[in-house]
Amino acid sequence: MATLTKPADGPGAGADEPKSPPTLRRLWLRWVLLVVFVAVLGTVFVNLGEWQLDRLHQRQARNATTVANEHAAVRPYAEVFDHPIADADTWQRVQATGTFDAGHQFVVRYRNNGDDSGYEILTPLQTSTGAVLVSRGFVTLPGGQQIPTAAPAPPSGQVHVVGYVQRSENGRKGAIVPNGNQVRLINSAALQPAIPYPIADGYISAITVDPPQSGDFQPLVLPEISNGPHFWYAVQWFMFTGIGIAGIVVFIRGDLKDRRLAREAAARAKAPGAPPPPPGANNAG
Numbered sequence: 001m002a003t004l005t006k007p008a009d010g011p012g013a014g015a016d017e018p019k020s021p022p023t024l025r026r027l028w029l030r031w032v033l034l035v036v037f038v039a040v041l042g043t044v045f046v047n048l049g050e051w052q053l054d055r056l057h058q059r060q061a062r063n064a065t066t067v068a069n070e071h072a073a074v075r076p077y078a079e080v081f082d083h084p085i086a087d088a089d090t091w092q093r094v095q096a097t098g099t100f101d102a103g104h105q106f107v108v109r110y111r112n113n114g115d116d117s118g119y120e121i122l123t124p125l126q127t128s129t130g131a132v133l134v135s136r137g138f139v140t141l142p143g144g145q146q147i148p149t150a151a152p153a154p155p156s157g158q159v160h161v162v163g164y165v166q167r168s169e170n171g172r173k174g175a176i177v178p179n180g181n182q183v184r185l186i187n188s189a190a191l192q193p194a195i196p197y198p199i200a201d202g203y204i205s206a207i208t209v210d211p212p213q214s215g216d217f218q219p220l221v222l223p224e225i226s227n228g229p230h231f232w233y234a235v236q237w238f239m240f241t242g243i244g245i246a247g248i249v250v251f252i253r254g255d256l257k258d259r260r261l262a263r264e265a266a267a268r269a270k271a272p273g274a275p276p277p278p279p280g281a282n283n284a285g
Contacts, residue, residue, distance in 0.1 A: 022262070027255050034251055038244040045244070049237035056230035063225045066091045070222060074162060077204065078129045085167040085202030091222065092165045094204060098127035100134070100154035104195050106183050109147050113138040114221045121151045121217070122186060122203070124195055125161060131195075133188055133203035134161055137217025151181065155213050163204040164220065 069092040077096040080089055101124040108120040118141040125134045136154060141147060168187040169176070175184035178194055188201050207219045 022255075022259055027259065030255065031248075031252055034248055038248055042241040042244050045237045045241040049234040049241070052230045052234035052237065056227060056234070059228055059230065062087065062223075063227075066223060067225060069093075069165075077127070077132060080165055081130075081132055081200040081202065083201075085165060087167065089165050089202070090167055093162060093207070094165055095160065095162045096125055096127050096132060096134075096204065097158060097160045098125045098131075099158055100125055100136075100156075101131075101195075102153050102156075105151035105154070106178055106181050106191065106194075107148060107151050108135070108183055108186055110184060111138060113140070113218060116140045119147050120186075122183075122191075123151070123154050124199060125159075125204070126197075130200060131197055132200040133186065133191065134163065135166070135186065135203060135205045135220075136209065136213060137206055137215075138220055139216055140218070149182070152215050155209065155211050160210045161204060161206050162208045163206040165202060166205050167202050 065088055069090065072092060074093045074095050077094040080092055080094050104124050106122040108122050111118055111120050116138070118139045120138050121136045123134055123136055124131050166186070168189060169185040170187065171185045176187040176190040177183075178191060183191070186203055188199055188203060192199060205220045206217075209217075
């Protein structure tokens with residue numbers, strides 16, 4: 001059965017009625033909420049940018065210390081290891097003469113040296129002025145091979161070691177406390193209970209051992225001397241803040257334009273004898 005449709009009552013009866021413009025009070029509420037949101041987000045972005053700049057300054061200071069220490073003259077180890085080792089002491093070159101204690105060695109697992117992965121062998125060196133831990137070097141571990149459970153024997157008798165000063169590494173208890181002769185990080189205080197005599201804070205990363213030791217030991221490479229990505233990360237966060245502020249202006253200008261167009265459309269609709277607005281006119285702009 002056919003459906004009958006009611007004819008329009010008059011010209012323009014099916015046209016859309018013009019929308020009333022939003023009130024200024026409603027717009028102000030939207031704008032205030034937008035400004036608060038951008039202010040909170042902008043504060044977070046600025047703090048992240050300043051954090052990256054702080055990391056940049058720390059890295060620059062660390063780079064300067066590393067370069068200065070690496071180029072300084074080799075010093076007797078006792079002149080440096082007479083206090084807790086700090087970042088300012090690292091990468092100084094020191095020398096020590098004594099005998100390795102082969103009975104209290106440690107295999108330091110999961111180490112990196114540049115782009116290589118492997119392990120280090122840590123052995124106490126007993127000198128006439130005390131004892132200090134010495135990383136005898138880094139051994140590259142080819143893929144698929146297991147880290148050895150036993151440390152290779154050090155040279156016997158008196159040895160002369162030249163190496164870099166390193167501070168104790170910090171981490172969770174399971175990483176710094178040895179499991180037998182295996183350990184993940186080198187922390188002299190955590191290793192002290194396993195060694196029956198006092199050892200100095202920190203350790204020496206060997207560059208040379210004389211007489212030479214057997215095995216594929218390699219000295220540690222110096223850390224990369226660069227500023228890293230921190231500056232551009234900071235610029236990125238500050239740009240996000242600027243984009244948010246610019247977005248407020250664009251958003252408010254859009255609201256004002258829409259309100260102006262809505263008021264003009266409403267005024268035309270109320271004018272005496274004005275033709276009805278065409279369909280979709282209210283969506284202009």
